[in-house]
Amino acid sequence: MEWDVIVVGARCAGGPTAMLFARQGYRVLLLDRAASRTDTLSTLYIQQPGVSRLERWGLLDAVKATGCPPLGRTVYEIDDVRLAGCAGPNGTVHASYAPRRHLLDAILVEGAVAAGVEFRDHCGVSELLVEDGRVAGVRCTTPGGRSTVERARLVVGADGMRSTVAELAGARTTVEHPRLTCAYYTFWQGPKTDFELYEGERGWVSAVPTNDAVLISAYFPQDRFDEVRTDAFAAYREGVKVNAPALFEQMERAERTERLRGTGDQRNYFRETSGPGWALVGDAAHHKDSITARGIGDAFLQAELLVEAVADGLHDETRLTAALEAYGTELVAQLTPPYQGTLLVAQADARDKRLALLRAVGTSPDLTQRYFDTVAGVRPVSELYTPELLALLQG
Numbered sequence: 001m002e003w004d005v006i007v008v009g010a011r012c013a014g015g016p017t018a019m020l021f022a023r024q025g026y027r028v029l030l031l032d033r034a035a036s037r038t039d040t041l042s043t044l045y046i047q048q049p050g051v052s053r054l055e056r057w058g059l060l061d062a063v064k065a066t067g068c069p070p071l072g073r074t075v076y077e078i079d080d081v082r083l084a085g086c087a088g089p090n091g092t093v094h095a096s097y098a099p100r101r102h103l104l105d106a107i108l109v110e111g112a113v114a115a116g117v118e119f120r121d122h123c124g125v126s127e128l129l130v131e132d133g134r135v136a137g138v139r140c141t142t143p144g145g146r147s148t149v150e151r152a153r154l155v156v157g158a159d160g161m162r163s164t165v166a167e168l169a170g171a172r173t174t175v176e177h178p179r180l181t182c183a184y185y186t187f188w189q190g191p192k193t194d195f196e197l198y199e200g201e202r203g204w205v206s207a208v209p210t211n212d213a214v215l216i217s218a219y220f221p222q223d224r225f226d227e228v229r230t231d232a233f234a235a236y237r238e239g240v241k242v243n244a245p246a247l248f249e250q251m252e253r254a255e256r257t258e259r260l261r262g263t264g265d266q267r268n269y270f271r272e273t274s275g276p277g278w279a280l281v282g283d284a285a286h287h288k289d290s291i292t293a294r295g296i297g298d299a300f301l302q303a304e305l306l307v308e309a310v311a312d313g314l315h316d317e318t319r320l321t322a323a324l325e326a327y328g329t330e331l332v333a334q335l336t337p338p339y340q341g342t343l344l345v346a347q348a349d350a351r352d353k354r355l356a357l358l359r360a361v362g363t364s365p366d367l368t369q370r371y372f373d374t375v376a377g378v379r380p381v382s383e384l385y386t387p388e389l390l391a392l393l394q395g
């Protein structure tokens with residue numbers, strides 16, 4: 001049988017893409033080479049626009065039912081500046097959430113399956129089938145180790161930063177910047193925190209309350225990665241101690257519940273998003289440093305943009321080509337401002353500029369609200385940058 005759409009990768013980008021295509025009435029196959037209900041690297045925080053999408057898709061109640069607490073207050077400290085508040089509301093959504101990924105990603109897949117998607121885990125895609133100059137399906141390895149071919153009108157790569165689909169389709173990198181940070185985190189039972197962010201001289205710390213613990217992360221400039229990784233736990237403790245001393249005291253009294261996880265592979269890029277018979281969503285299409293916690297929500301956004309662009313035009317080649325182009329244009333338009341904002345936040349060398357900006361922001365409740373809103377993506381960055389603030393950044 002021929003599928004309408006095959007989605008490769010079943011997490012933040014792939015689950016919603018498969019679900020939304022199925023809700024349009026398409027026959028969809030969703031594949032992932034990993035086992036379902038597993039964790040992946042993430043500090044878990046979903047900004048309000050992402051939470052709004054979960055609500056609109058009817059999945060937010062399931063996320064709340066996992067027991068992850070609503071996060072209605074954000075604290076950001078840098079030097080003498082302390083901003084406290086909350087982004088939004090975004091529509092009816094006030095709080096953000098940070099569910100464990102083995103729970104969130106399973107809810108997304110269950111949403112897809114409920115919409116009629118056929119889901120297969122332990123099923124890795126190794127080849128794209130190309131016919132008459134367009135992608136026509138995939139070769140994948142089934143749970144028994146057997147290689148099979150599945151055919152489809154559209155193959156969507158939702159297979160992450162190291163996307164097999166992007167590589168096999170020859171998707172070019174269109175924008176790229178050097179890696180700026182490396183990140184380590186683990187989970188602690190005991191601390192009582194809001195969603196908290198601390199920025200020191202050359203390091204960042206965050207506390208993120210999740211289902212059963214508080215995730216505490218330490219970010220370092222990329223130029224320290226080789227040194228940090230030699231004894232990552234010592235560097236992590238030192239990072240929290242230096243940049244967030246009060247949080248460190250709580251951490252010292254708390255129980256660590258999992259091993260330390262981390263990465264230095266924080267790439268910054270946009271890729272070509274489509275070609276004949278294929279498209280990319282999520283990290284496969286675009287990735288930025290995780291320091292601004294936008295990847296999950298941006299993956300949701302891309303899923304929606306792709307499915308809305310294709311709409312009922314999947315089987316009309318002219319309409320499909322135009323839709324895939326429109327999707328790529330919209331993705332770049334919507335995600336370039338937060339991409340540039342993320343590069344600014346992740347550049348240790350730009351700290352003085354950030355500090356000047358945040359000092360000015362901290363003098364005004366209105367600017368503070370705008371700051372939280374733009375960081376979360378509730379309103380465009382342009383609504384924060386008054387001429388005076390822009391001058392501080394450029395100075």
Ligand SMILES: Cc1cc2nc3c(=O)[nH]c(=O)nc-3n(C[C@H](O)[C@H](O)[C@H](O)COP(=O)(O)OP(=O)(O)OC[C@H]3O[C@@H](n4cnc5c(N)ncnc54)[C@H](O)[C@@H]3O)c2cc1C
Nearest residue numbers: 009012013033043044045125159160282283290293295296
């Ligand atoms: C340290 C760190 C912290 C982060 N913190 C946050 C945060 O707080 N908030 C936030 O919004 N974002 C955060 N992110 C980013 C966020 O996790 C990603 O943007 C998001 O997971 C992207 O989802 P995705 O579905 O595109 O890709 P992925 O989550 O990478 O999923 C891709 C899936 O594709 C599957 N796959 C890969 N290749 C194949 C193949 N050949 N065949 C079949 N399946 C395949 C994989 O098994 C995987 O399940 C963080 C990232 C990192 C690294």
